[in-house]
Amino acid sequence: ENIWTLPYLTLANHFKFEGDILTVNPTGNGHINDTLLVTTDAGKKYILQRLNQSIFKEPKNIMENIENVLSHLKAKLEGMPNVDLERELLTLVYTDSGDCYYIDKTGDFWRSYLYIDHTISYDIVPNTEVYRSCAKKFGEFQKLLSDFDASILHEAIPNFHNTPVRFETFLKTLEADPVGRAASVKEEIDFLLARKEDMHALTDKLEAGILPLRVTHNDTKINNVLVDADSKEALCVIDLDTIMPGLAAYDFGDCIRSGATSGAEDEPDLTKVNFVTELFESFAEGFIGAVGQNFDEEEIMSLLMGAKLMTLECGMRFLTDHLDGDNYFKIHRENHNLDRARTQFKLVQDMENQWDELTAIIKKFIVK
Ligand code: ADP
Ligand code: MG
Ligand code: MG
Structure with a gap:
């Protein structure tokens, strides 16, 4: 009998599972939540x-967002041919009292989904085909939610991709220099200061109504797409x-940032960290092909800026944390956050160096 079974059995029993629970075991490779796989004697x-x-901080808001978005997606997908709903969409499992979460004695929030069997989730992009296919899913996600009123959603993490606000935080930390590291990272600081005007490129267009407010996923790493085994x-x-x-550019951008690279996010040897144009191209093809006419040309062109800004913003957060004494991101070695910042800045530099080529790639996929 595994160690998870006993303490979590009572808890799992609050959900409307078919059959009696056989096992409860840790599964997946997530870094945020604790994820368990439950099996029952009904083969479920x-x-x-x-x-x-x-x-x-507000788990009820998170669950309300998820319920709203999933029911919209379900209604959309139900009307489409050849869709296997329980494999192509997360299905919440409710509790005996009819809630989509259960709060345990310690105040922890638990929720359940149908397990989507016979799938893989990749931590590293294995090839252009899988990357393109994941891009298509993220694009479809945008397309299916293009008639959903995003303003009714809760802000799961306030100012998550508010790059100007992140820049302000960086400047404040730089000025305070709490652990005296600023002098040793002048080059990286200058890299950010030189891009001050880029920071508000996307938020300005949102405020001006040039880019539409959309439902965004905000964690578009490819390991958040289940792939058929x-x-x-x-x-x-x-x-x-x-x-x-x-903004759609956030989702596009973060998946390019984390996927279209030849090196790990914390690779200390920058000669191993290069932006991979072929991966960018396959991702752009999958994503733009899937959103189709739902995005105008302005929005499609904003995707490239999203790729650059999400990478710049991420590097800025790593550098800010390095300046702050490593309080936010877990570090496993000295200067770990600095190494991370440097990989992101290297990718930004690579994108800038081939900006015209990348622009031409995006343009190629616009459907007229
Ligand atoms: P985290 O925020 O911790 O990354 P995820 O929701 O991504 O949490 O879940 C972690 C991992 O668990 C996923 O990468 C995937 O491998 C697995 N997983 C999550 N939900 C399902 C599901 N419905 N079916 C199959 N595997 C799942
Ligand atoms: Mg995940
Ligand atoms: Mg997550």
Whole structure:
């Protein structure tokens, strides 16, 4: 008998699972929530997840967002041919009292989904085909939600991709220089200061009404797409905790940032960190092809800026944390956050160096 079974059995029993519970075991490779796989004697499998409340301060809001978005997606997909709803969309499992979450004695929030079997989630982009297929899913996600009123969603994490606000935080930390590291990272600081005007490129267009407010996923790493184990086709976008109002460029951008690179996010040897144009191209093809006519040309062109800004913003957050004494991101070695900042800045530099080529790639996929 595994160690998870006994303490979590009572808890799991609050959900409307078919059959009696056989096992409860940790599963997946998530870094935020605690994810368990429940099996029952009726041959059913379920995901049971504890929400990370140090990140999500308002779990009820998160669950309300998820319920709203999933019911919209379900209504949309139901009307389409050849859709296997329980494989292509997360399905919440409710509790005996009819809620989509259960609060345990310690105040922890638990929720459950049908387990989508026979799938893989990749931590590293394995090839252009899988990346394109995941891009298509993220694009479809945008397309299906293009008639959803994003303003009714709660802000899961306030100012998550508000790059100007992140820049302000960086400047404040730089000025305070609490652990005296600023002098040693002058080059990286100058890299950011030189891009001051870029910081508000997207938010200005949102405020001016040039870019529409959309439902954004905000954690578009490819390991948040389940891929069919046989066909290697992307099936389902998961990990909906960070859904909130935002710009499509954020979702496009973050997946380029984390995926279209030859090196790990914390690779100390920058000669190993290069922006991979072929991956960018396949992602752009999948994503833009899927959103189709739902995006105008302005919005499609904003995707490239999203790729640059999400990378710049992420690097800025790493550098800010380095200046601040490593309080936010977990570090496993000296200067870990600095190494991370440097990889992101290297990617930004690469994108800038081939900006015209990347622009031409995006333009190629616009459907007229
Ligand atoms: P985190 O925010 O911690 O990344 P996720 O919701 O992404 O949490 O779940 C972590 C992992 O658990 C996923 O990467 C995936 O491998 C697995 N997983 C989550 N939900 C499902 C599901 N419905 N079916 C199958 N596997 C799932
Ligand atoms: Mg995840
Ligand atoms: Mg998550």
